[in-house]
Amino acid sequence: MMPSRRRFWLPLLVSVLVVPACRKDDGGFTEALNDTYGPAFVGSATTDATALEVTFLESPFAEQADAERRAAARKVAGYVRDHYPRYKALDKVIIAFPTKKELAAGKLSHVAGTYTFTHTELEAPAP
Numbered sequence: 014m015m016p017s018r019r020r021f022w023l024p025l026l027v028s029v030l031v032v033p034a035c036r037k038d039d040g041g042f043t044e045a046l047n048d049t050y051g052p053a054f055v056g057s058a059t060t061d062a063t064a065l066e067v068t069f070l071e072s073p074f075a076e077q078a079d080a081e082r083r084a085a086a087r088k089v090a091g092y093v094r095d096h097y098p099r100y101k102a103l104d105k106v107i108i109a110f111p112t113k114k115e116l117a118a119g120k121l122s123h124v125a126g127t128y129t130f131t132h133t134e135l136e137a138p139a140p
Contacts, residue, residue, distance in 0.1 A: 039055070039097070039098060039099075040098045042055070042096055042097050042098060043055045045096060046067065046089075046093075050069070050072075050089055051069060051070075051071065052069070052071055053067050053068060053070065054066075054067070054068045054070065055067050055068075062102070062103075063103055063104040063105070064103060064104060064105045064106070064107055065093060065097065065100075065103050065107070066106075066108075066109065067089060067093065067106070067108050067109070068110075068124070069108075069109065069110050069111070072110045074086075074110050074126070075110040075111060075113070075126060076112060076113075082110050082128070083128055085108075085110070086108035086110070086128035087128070087130065090106045090108055090128070090134075090135055091135060093106045094135045094136075103132075104131065104132070105129050105130060105131050105132075106129070106130045107127060107129050108127070108129075108130070109124040109128075110126035110127075111124040112125070112126070
């Protein structure tokens with residue numbers, strides 16, 4: 014398989030096989046997040062499920078400057094705060110915007126555009 018085809022198939026494979034497995038019992042949160050912000054992998058970042066990680070597979074913010082990515086990540090973290098059914102059980106929300114280069118290399122374990130937000134930083138959920 015040619016490298017350019019791999020870049021296409023990796024995000025597709027993740028979205029078809031992995032994302033549905035992570036959607037169980039989230040009350041439709043993942044689907045609503047994808048509809049609002051675009052394709053994302055949503056899963057627990059820790060074994061004790063106290064951190065929720067949202068990794069966008071093809072976000073235009075991945076190639077933007079840090080200030081733009083941080084603002085977008087903050088907005089998504091606020092969405093998680095207001096819509097994720099188990100938000101109160103989380104210690105932090107992690108938002109990642111991997112670049113095309115990081116996706117092609119399969120380096121999702123260390124994404125340069127990763128932002129972490131705690132409850133204190135996100136304040137109280139909207140009523």
